[in-house]
Amino acid sequence: MFQYVLAADLGGTNLRMAVVARDGHIVHRERCSTPRSGDASLIVSTIANLVERCKQYIGSERFIVGIAAPIIMDLAAGRIGTSPNLPMLDGFPLRSEVEKMVGVTTILENDATAAAIGEHWLGASRKIDNSICLTLGTGVGGGLILNGQPHRGPDGTAGEIGHISVEPEGHPCGCGSQGCLEQYSSATAVVRMTRELAINMQSDLAETDDLSAEVIYNAAMNGDKVAILAYGKMGYYLGIALADLINILNPEVIILAGGLAAGWDAFVGETREQVEKRAFRVPATRVKLVRAELGDDAGMLGVASVAFSSIVQGQKGT
Amino acid sequence: MFQYVLAADLGGTNLRMAVVARDGHIVHRERCSTPRSGDASLIVSTIANLVERCKQYIGSERFIVGIAAPIIMDLAAGRIGTSPNLPMLDGFPLRSEVEKMVGVTTILENDATAAAIGEHWLGASRKIDNSICLTLGTGVGGGLILNGQPHRGPDGTAGEIGHISVEPEGHPCGCGSQGCLEQYSSATAVVRMTRELAINMQSDLAETDDLSAEVIYNAAMNGDKVAILAYGKMGYYLGIALADLINILNPEVIILAGGLAAGWDAFVGETREQVEKRAFRVPATRVKLVRAELGDDAGMLGVASVAFSSIVQGQKGT
DSSP, rough: OEEEEEEEEEOOEEEEEEEEEETTTTEEEEEEOOOOEEEEEHHHHHHHHHHHHTHHHHHHHOOOEEESSEEEEEETTTTEEOOOEEEEHHHHHHHHHHHHHHOOOOEEEHHHHHHHHHHHHHSSTTTTEEEEEEESSSEEEEEETTTTEOOOOOOOOOOOOGGGBTTTTTTTTTTTTTSSSSHHHHHHHHHHHHHHTTTTSSOGGGSSSSSHHHHHHHHTTOOOOOHHHHHHHHHHHHHHHHHHHHHHHSSSSEEEEEEGGGHHHHHHHEEEEEHHHSHHHHHHHHHHEEEEEEGGGGHHHHHHHHHHHHOOOOOOOO | OOEEEEEEESSEEEEEEEETTTTOEEEEEEEEOOOOOEEEEHHHHHHHHHHHHHHHTTTTOOOEEEESSSSSEEEEEEEEEEESSSSEEEEEEHHHHHEEEHHHHHEEEEEEHHHHHHHHOOOOOOTTTSEEEEEEEEEEEEEEEETTTEOTTTSSOOOGGGGSSSSSTBBOOOOOSSSTTHHHHHHHHHHHHHHHHHSSSGHHHHHHHHOOOHHHHHHHHTOHHHHHHHHHHHHHHHHHHHHHHHHHOOOOOEESSSSGGGGGGHHHHHHHHHHHHHHHHHHHHHEEEEEEESSHHHHHHHHHHHHTTOOTOOOOOO
16 A cells, blocks of 8 residues: 655656645655657656655655656557657657656556546545546646546547637647647647737737747736737637537536636636537536636646546556 | 336427337337427327327336437426427426326436437447447437446536537527537538538529438439538538547547438548548547447437436436
8 A cells, every 4th residue: 555656747848746645745846857858768767766856755655656748648559649749758658667667556647637637636626526627838738527537538538628629720730630729729829829910910019029828918917909819819719619518518617727727817708708608508507617726736636646546547558 | 127118209390109128129119290389298298198009018017208309408407408499398397297197207318318328228339438429410419428328417418519619600500609510510501501502503402492411412422513512511510520529538439320321421531531630640540430220219229228227317307
């Protein structure tokens, strides 16, 4: 019986690890930069290094390792399918390689699914059986909790909400499709749409070099018309996707997580308007649209929860 | 312990009933016209009348009654939410009223969810844990089987696939939204799109008064360009919605049921092309797109299956 999970969040920029106790308490944290060059084995050794640093904080207690990562699973094939932000992981058996190097049981979870599970354990959807968590960041991820259980599907790929089509012949997407939600409701998209709108409209943002979703949010709050329009467009398309999800799944709660959720005031009005127009009345009345409560810890707490509750459905060596 | 379910399929035109045995064998069938005028109590008495006619075929055996109907549920409120094709049922407690009149336990299920359950019991998705059934008819309905169980959601409204947005500012929909799948991939939509296309293009169909999806299908098979384009458009939008569902739910099988599925050869090429372009490779490779096997019996067998397996989740007097 293990007492701790060393839970990693493998992001495109940072690799973080938390020592999580059975009650969800975080005992210790470590952080380093994610290796961006080299091959996948460098990520394995970096995770192993963080494990070594964390181990000293748990004495002689037993532990297992959990990893939340921005990956498309391929559970049946026993490896990662694709990893758009960390392409060296494409097709790599990350779980088994970390397990081999560290010498303890290791589990792997899609980061947005992990966030949904974390929020269900200790955050915005606790004690609620049907919830959807969207991570609005560089991209858009999603995780589903249905009837109290994570829904991963037979390949572990379920919840790819960022790739719902919201504009059938819209902006090309890295996934090979076009008009995906991620192309309109991610931080990357808000910056792109602001640049597009600033070409034809007067805005101080047109001359800003280091444009970010946060800079644009502040401009919107100060009345910049281009910034307001960009966030409005982001909220419009998000509302279309949420209405789809409400009509398909009848969730009780939809949680918005990730850095872009901080722009809530700038987009949520348009999002609610689209949901009200497009979703059926009964499930639209039921669902609560809320912000995440666990911040950056959601993914690590989620993968820890999976480990503690031993609901590692279908993990076959990814 | 009951041995039979008297299973009704309440359609916009016909009200059918089957006497279903525990092994799925249909012992007897009855049929009459659906009352289109008058109030909801006329539907109750018509169902009661079919029950009387069916009862003589089961001797002294016990039975319960099941009803599959084209309704948006409102389980929490204990009644039907809305019923777009039979508006006299809006807000009506059909289940409890039939139960009261007939004197035996009665269950009610959305017709597309019932079709999904029927196909899972005895049809195209038997022994498969994750499947989606679309009914392509006058409208577009949907039912979900996830992890071997019907997913209805807390209000019973889940599976409203016909109201996925496929064209954000597209054709107005009866649900209050616009650009819903139902406005492009239903039999009604194929007729409308054919009329729209025939205005600017040469086609024998322009002078056909009694245009139907079947007439247009035959014209497409005979090389009529307008008919080919209309079915192509129907297949294109269907492919967009299926790619959404594949990315969100990672199903193993998607079943196309309903009258319009008979036009398979005229639309499925375009549908597959959109799925290939828009869905992630791993779940798109997994999923099989197939035609329903149970025809018009799927809904009746589905509601019978719910009764026999006593998985009447959350039925509270609708």
